Structure formats: structure tokens, C-alpha cells
Amino acid sequence: MASKQDLEAFEAGTKDLKDDEEQARPRAYRIVMSVLMLILFNLTLIAVIVGFYLYIQSCSEKDSRSVMNGVYCVLALALFVGLYQMGDLSKDNPNFYYI
Known part of the structure; x- marks a missing residue:
């Protein structure tokens, strides 16, 4: 004080x-x-x-493959969103060449 x-x-x-x-x-x-x-x-x-x-x-081979498929899907989705955000998505200049 x-x-x-x-x-x-x-x-x-x-x-x-x-x-x-x-x-x-x-x-x-x-x-x-x-x-x-x-x-x-x-x-x-x-x-x-x-x-x-x-x-x-x-894990067993089947469970391991199932979990890894899920991990790959989540990582691919996150990568797609990240690459989509990196592009210049303005109205006159849409650059989708990252994807």
C-alpha cells in the first residue's frame, strides 16, 4: 500500500x-x-x-494398425488446415499451390 x-x-x-x-x-x-x-x-x-x-x-498388430491409421488421419487433417492457412486466399489471388 x-x-x-x-x-x-x-x-x-x-x-x-x-x-x-x-x-x-x-x-x-x-x-x-x-x-x-x-x-x-x-x-x-x-x-x-x-x-x-x-x-x-x-498392442496387438491389428490394434496398432488401427491406432496408427487414426493418428495418420488426424495429422493429415492438421497438415491440410495448416497448408490451407498458408495460402493467399484473397479474392484476386487465390494460391492453392501449397496443397
């Missing part, structure tokens, strides 16, 4: 009224947190891939 001196300085126009919690974090803190989030995201992706691989290896 701001003290009486801070309020008087704010009214006089010589100081901004900010609490300690509202001040920006140091740049090093933001960099460290960004790197930490990137590492955690990559570890999560690796864990999901390894878990999926172990699941596929433990």
Missing part, C-alpha cells in the same frame, strides 16, 4: 503511484522463466511420444 508521502508526491506529479507488486520483473527472471518453460514443454513432448511408442508396442 502506498504511504502518505507517496500519495502527496503523486498528487504533486513527481512520482508514479505503483505498488511493489506491480513493478516489472527483472529481465533475467523473465529469461530464466522462458527457458524453464521451453524445457518443460520439450520434456512433456518427449514423455508423450515415449508413452505413445510404448503403448503401440504393447
Whole structure:
């Protein structure tokens, strides 16, 4: 909470009224947190891939083929949407050469 001196300085126009919690974090803190989030995201992706691989290896051949067909369909659909978004779909210049 701001003290009486801070309020008087704010009214006089010589100081901004900010609490300690509202001040920006140091740049090093933001960099460290960004790197930490990137590492955690990559570890999560690796864990999901390894878990999926172990699941596929433990299934029968028929179940494994069925699951992989579903994965291929989902990936193809996501790829189609991504490539569709990359094209210039303006009225005068429709570029569908990505697809």
C-alpha cells in the first residue's frame, strides 16, 4: 500500500503511484522463466511420444494398425488446415499451390 508521502508526491506529479507488486520483473527472471518453460514443454513432448511408442508396442498388430491409421488421419487433417492457412486466399489471388 502506498504511504502518505507517496500519495502527496503523486498528487504533486513527481512520482508514479505503483505498488511493489506491480513493478516489472527483472529481465533475467523473465529469461530464466522462458527457458524453464521451453524445457518443460520439450520434456512433456518427449514423455508423450515415449508413452505413445510404448503403448503401440504393447498392442496387438491389428490394434496398432488401427491406432496408427487414426493418428495418420488426424495429422493429415492438421497438415491440410495448416497448408490451407498458408495460402493467399484473397479474392484476386487465390494460391492453392501449397496443397
